[in-house]
Amino acid sequence: MTWAESELAQADLGDKRRNKRLIKIVEDLVEQPNESVTQASRDNAAMQGMYEFWANRRIKVSEIIEAHTAATIERIQKYDRILVIQDKTELDLGQRKRRKRKKKSHCGERKSAMVR
Numbered sequence: 355m356t357w358a359e360s361e362l363a364q365a366d367l368g369d370k371r372r373n374k375r376l377i378k379i380v381e382d383l384v385e386q387p388n389e390s391v392t393q394a395s396r397d398n399a400a401m402q403g404m405y406e407f408w409a410n411r412r413i414k415v416s417e418i419i420e421a422h423t424a425a426t427i428e429r430i431q432k433y434d435r436i437l438v439i440q441d442k443t444e445l446d447l448g449q450r451k452r453r454k455r456k457k458k459s460h461c462g463e464r465k466s467a468m469v470r
Contacts, residue, residue: 356381365421367413376418379404 358380367373378400386394395401407413430436 361425362421364424367417375407
């Protein structure tokens with residue numbers, strides 16, 4: 355059983371085919387988490403299936419979240435203490451001006467930009 359299968363075993367999207375599609379989508383995205391949907395998809399059919407899945411009005415995000423929540427609760431119940439660590443770091447580089455400065459390196463002088 356894959357991680358996605360066990361994590362989403364309790365998902366009920368109203369049709370077994372939708373449940374299977376959800377698991378395939380998650381497996382594809384987990385394999386390449388830093389890639390776009392088009393790059394993470396196994397092939398064009400999988401990519402099209404992904405887009406159609408998310409466009410389907412019968413798919414309720416709350417059902418997916420409930421399955422994930424239930425799996426998380428089941429998983430953590432075997433521990434006495436659980437650490438919930440959250441990083442709320444935010445970077446806003448939108449309104450910043452660039453200042454050019456020269457750096458010296460062992461290879462000579464080079465130019466770079468410093469954001470302030």
